[in-house]
Amino acid sequence: MMGQITPLAGYLLVAALVFSIGLAGALTRRNAILVLIGIELMLNAANLNLIAFWRYGPHPELLTGMIFAIFSIAVAAAEAAVGLGLVIQIHRHARTTDLDAINRMKG
């Protein structure tokens, strides 16, 4: 079965694996920064899907998937900056980044 997978299927499987690893990290870790790391992994897996479909799609000369991935990288960078700023602020406020210990919405 694995011997006859196509290149596109191989990239999609790697992306699915990285996405699942990121999801597992985001759902199981206690440190908020590790949750953000998991989210970054998931975003990167989506980017890999976009690039793979661009490369093996019918019209690579239109650059659609590549441009989509570049915009996705920019949005992910903005997300990382705001997310880590929030984590630093939560740490100042609650003196911890343990998500199991942060159980109040009201300060």
Next chain:
Amino acid sequence: MSLIFYLIAALTVAGGLAAVLLKNTVHCALALTVAFAGLALLFLNLDAQFAGFAQILVYIGAVAILVVFAILLTKGSETPQGGVFSRTWLVGLTAAAAVFAVLGWAVIASAPLLPKAATPATAATSAMVVTPAPAVPPAPAVTVEQIGRALAGRYVLPLEIVAVLLTAALIGAVIVAMHEKEEAK
């Protein structure tokens, strides 16, 4: 599928696993850098040079450094008492495994519809393939000039929106992170 793909894929997955599983948060950030590098190599392997180098610049150059800064600022490298995993880790692991099962099943089940490798006599298996030519296209010769023209022409509105978003994120991150200091004064 070439050997180089398997090597890069193994590097990427190992980096991702280490980033999620290691106890020390700083080690996690370093493993995350390895995973980012592996993904950048996969992009380069897919003939997406610009996206690959953008990945290296943005993720390895900026996001990984940002993560390390956040870890050091929050003293996050200390292992908490109750272990590094949440109380509900089994639920999260089950959900992730279910997601991977669904994604993997979808990819494997749709494999006959995907473009085949350049082997003869495979075009007849799919009704969607119109031409009997090899379905894997040759590497598109994409120059940075083409990407620049696309960004400044067809995709100029998304480009402007991303510019506004990045400005808003810059200001927002500064405001969020500075708030406590104003109150302390």
